[in-house]
Amino acid sequence: MNMHVQAAEAAVSISNLSKTYDTGFEALKNVSLDIRKGEIFALLGPNGAGKTTLIGTVCGLVNPTSGQILVGGHDVVADFRKSRALIGLVPQELTGDRFETVWATVSFTRGLFGKPRNDAVIEKILKDLSLWDKRNEKLITLSGGMKRRVLIAKALSHEPEILFLDEPTAGVDVELRRDMWRVVRELRERGVTIILTTHYIEEAEEMADRIGVISKGEIILVEEKTELMTKLGKKDLTIQLQEPIATLPATLTAIGLRLNGDGTELIHTYDSQADRTGIATLMAAVSAEGLSVKDLSTSQSSLEDIFIGLLRDRA
Amino acid sequence: MNFYAIKAIYTFEMARWWRTILQSIISPVVSTSLYFVVFGAAIGSRIEAVEGVSYGAFIVPGLIMLALLQQSISNASFGIYFPKFAGTIYEILSAPISHVETVIAFVGAAATKSVILALIMLATAALFVDLNIAHPVWMLVFLILTAVTFSLLGFIIGIWADGFEKLQLFPLLIVTPLAFLGGTFYSITMLPPLWQTISLFNPVVYLVSGFRWAFYDASDVHIGISLAMTLAFLAVALIIVAWIFRTGYRLRT
Incomplete structure (x- = not known):
């Protein structure tokens, strides 16, 4: 498959993107x-890993130092009109025109992105985000959660x-989290x-199809969520x-078993993707010591554990 | 051309002005009226006619020009500074809108406001003094050119400023003194020769002189020079704005 076909199929295609700020800080590395x-x-990724810079370069807030970004096949620098028209951005910080009404500010964004007025679209968005009752209220009167909803409504106003x-x-x-995921x-x-x-891992775990991990300006992993978790x-x-x-018999300590606090459980951590997990050997050793087993259970580590493990490996 | 975006920003800026319409209009109208009461009636009655025009009428073009400069700068600088301050600039930067369109929208709105204000002041002045406008079309041309030029300047200041103090600094320290010394209240021909020469380095002299010519068909400097200088200032402002956008100065990191 040639590069062009690939780029057209991807919603966003980033290649060899680097960003070094004027201060000399390398926010993104290739x-x-x-x-x-x-x-x-x-x-x-943890705070300061480069997540916001990466988004900023795609959306036009940050000038890339080198590399190329295609959005829907359009270069974000040379063809910014086409690329940016496809994108809606909900920023991290709660900003807004304090004295504007919800309706006015959401309609403003639609115009800014080059779309003609369409009250039905705005109405649907405001209703979906439970903002309809607040449409004539000024942003300054809204709570933080409501302001967040307004930012989402603005980002959706031009049907990106x-x-x-x-x-x-x-x-x-x-409540808002639930609404938002809906x-x-x-x-x-x-x-x-x-x-x-x-950086809430449970969020990625709950929602995402694929997960990318970024640390110190580098993408260190991109994986299907389910695969990532099993792998x-x-x-x-x-x-x-x-x-x-x-006390735990020496033969069992030697093969990596641990004893819990009250002496009722033996715990063995193993890599589920390994060819030989060693469970059979383990069980044999346990019965050889004359211990009788009441029950067995296994538990999978969460994405959080995976994530921390990944970052630790890199450090 | 993203006309919807230009319209959105322009309408937004005009709506912001409309919300504070009373302050926006009353304060310049009151201050102009005060100038007329003090300089036109109280002191003006003891000042002889300048260039064949009563002093009260003579200061009208200068006063309007003074307000036009101040209002253009403050409208435009605030218009672009505030989104930077509030963080809402992200929206404009991420929108499919070109630099030219951004400038047209912001500067267009700022210039519209100050031209409307100038016309209101002109109407107010007509209540105090007898006005006749020799070249109404040229008057509008000077009004609009100056409003656009100084709105561009305001736009530049708004981008450069990283605090409210800086927003005030330039108008207060440079524009107001230049306007007062630029023949707003006097004809520079009234000055000693040395000061006449020094005054020619003051850009406001050309703006006020050209504008006054449109009213009374008499000017301190030749009308052609006034027009050329006004256009030159416009060109300089455009070049600086173009440079700002090309380099992303203080907008994109």
């Missing part, structure tokens, strides 16, 4: 990333094909591509004993 059409992509959500749920209550799912069903940044997931095998024991 980043290459393709976002597929219609997927929910979560960009995970690609939606960027930069830390959408930072400081947001449960809207995001509906958008995805309509074929909108969604890219969100977060990198460590499992804990917990063996419940009939009778508690005071």
Whole structure:
């Protein structure tokens, strides 16, 4: 497949993107990333990893130092009109024209993105985000959660094909989070591509189709969420004993078993993707020591554990 | 051309002005009236006619020009500074809108406001003094050219400023003194020869002189020079704005 075909199929195609700020800070180092059409992509990374800079370069807020970004096949620098018209951006910070009404500010964004007035579209968006009752209120009178909804409504006002959500749920209550994910799912069903940044891993785990991990300006991993979790997931095998024991026999310590606090459980952490997990050997050793087993359970580590493990490996 | 975007920004800026319409209009009208009361009636009655025009009528073009400069700069600088301050500039930067369109929208709105204001002041002045306008079309040309030029200047200041103090600094320290010393209240021919020469380095002299010519068919400097200088200032302002956008100065990191 040649490069052009690939680029046309991707909603966003980033190649060899670097950004060095005037201060000399290298925010992005040779980043290459393709976002597929219609997927929910979560960009995970600690604060200062380069998430917002990456979004900024795609959306036109930050000038790239080198590299190329195509949005819907259009270069974001040479063909900015076409690329930017496709994008809706919900910024991280709660900003807004304090003295404007909800209706006016959302309609303003639609115009800014080159779309003619369409009250039905705005009405639908405001209703979806439970903002309809507030449409004639000034932004200054709204709570933080409501302002966040307004920012989302603004980003959707011109019916974008690609939606960027930069830390959408930072400081947001449960209700709004639920509303927001409902809207995001509906958008995805309509074929909108969604890219969100977060450091709440459970959010990525719940929502995303694919996950990219960024750290210190580099994309260190891009993976299907489910694959990522099975592939990198460590499992804990917990063996419940009939009778508690005071100390763990030396033969069992040697093969990597640990004893829990009250002496009722043996725990073994293993790599579930390894060819030989060693569970059979383990069980044999346990019965050889004359311990009787009451129950067995395994648990998969969460994305959070994977994430922390990844970052630790890089450090 | 993204006309919807230009319309959106222009309408937004005009709506912002409309919300504070009372302050926007009353304060310049009151201050102009005060100038007329003090200089036109109280002191003006003891000043002989200048260039064949009563002093009260003579200062009308200068006063309007003074307000036009101040209002153009403050409208335009605030218009672009405020989104930077409030953080809403992200929207304009991420929108499919070119630099030219951004400037047309912001500067167009700022210039519209100050031209409307100038016309209101002119109407106010007509209540105090007998006005006749020799060249009404040229009057409008000077009004619009000056409003656009100084709105561009205001736009530049708004982009350069990183605090409200800086927003005030330039108008207060440079524009107001230049306007007062630029023949607003006097004809520079009234000055000693040395000061006449020094005054020719003051850009406002050309603006006021040209504008006054449109009213009374008499000017301190030749009308052709006034027009050429006004256009030159416009060109300089355009070049600076073009440079700002080309380099992304203080807008994009």
